[in-house]
Amino acid sequence: MQNRDGLLLVVSGPAGVGKGTINGLMLERHSDIRMSVSVTTRKPRPGEIEGVHYFYRSEEEFLDMAKRGKFLEYMHVFGSHYYGTPRSFVESELSCGRSVMLEIDVQGALKVKSSFPDALLVFIAPPSMSQLKSRLIGRGTETPEQIERRSATAFEELRHISSFDYVIVNDVIDAAVSRFEAILRAERCRVSRNSDFIESIQKGVQ
Numbered sequence: 001m002q003n004r005d006g007l008l009l010v011v012s013g014p015a016g017v018g019k020g021t022i023n024g025l026m027l028e029r030h031s032d033i034r035m036s037v038s039v040t041t042r043k044p045r046p047g048e049i050e051g052v053h054y055f056y057r058s059e060e061e062f063l064d065m066a067k068r069g070k071f072l073e074y075m076h077v078f079g080s081h082y083y084g085t086p087r088s089f090v091e092s093e094l095s096c097g098r099s100v101m102l103e104i105d106v107q108g109a110l111k112v113k114s115s116f117p118d119a120l121l122v123f124i125a126p127p128s129m130s131q132l133k134s135r136l137i138g139r140g141t142e143t144p145e146q147i148e149r150r151s152a153t154a155f156e157e158l159r160h161i162s163s164f165d166y167v168i169v170n171d172v173i174d175a176a177v178s179r180f181e182a183i184l185r186a187e188r189c190r191v192s193r194n195s196d197f198i199e200s201i202q203k204g205v206q
């Protein structure tokens, strides 16, 4: 049978590119995908909920978790706050055959790939940098200084696309989501992900 094992989906892309919207639709449409909730030391934004958007912890608590190996990867992002991916959730979901999605920064994605070479690194790109900046301004959650800083970070992040497995241009949201779905379908057809089935038909068992 075609492989249905869990996939580790690591989604990165510049702030304001629409990762959250795309990932939200993917989760709605694919009940077999679980979102990993990161731990952060930043304060919740209005509307954000503990355990849904992030687990909000003090720097001391965060560093203690890091010391105890509780993170798959962690990062000091934008020079001020810590963000980390809890290791146990990812490992236990994957071992139960469920797919896990991480929405993390580019450096974190590259770290995950080095410990899980099978992880799929998906980069969500804006159609253009000017569109990205307008989206950040429209979002209204960042100060002008933060917007400048995030645009500069975006340029830095774009330099790492070549280390990713896939790039999805978010021009129209539904088109971006269907590209993502096509990636998942293709990945499940990879020869390397179907070795048990291949061996069984080669032996004439099936």
Ligand code: 5GP
Binding pocket: 015, 038, 039, 042, 073, 074, 075, 077, 083, 084, 085, 086, 103, 104, 105, 106, 107, 108, 109
């Ligand atoms: P925000 O503060 O806007 O929620 O997130 C800031 C950045 O941190 C985003 O690029 C987001 O993807 C990234 N991020 C969120 N959680 C994690 C994590 O667990 N690890 C890493 N490396 N980056 C994260």
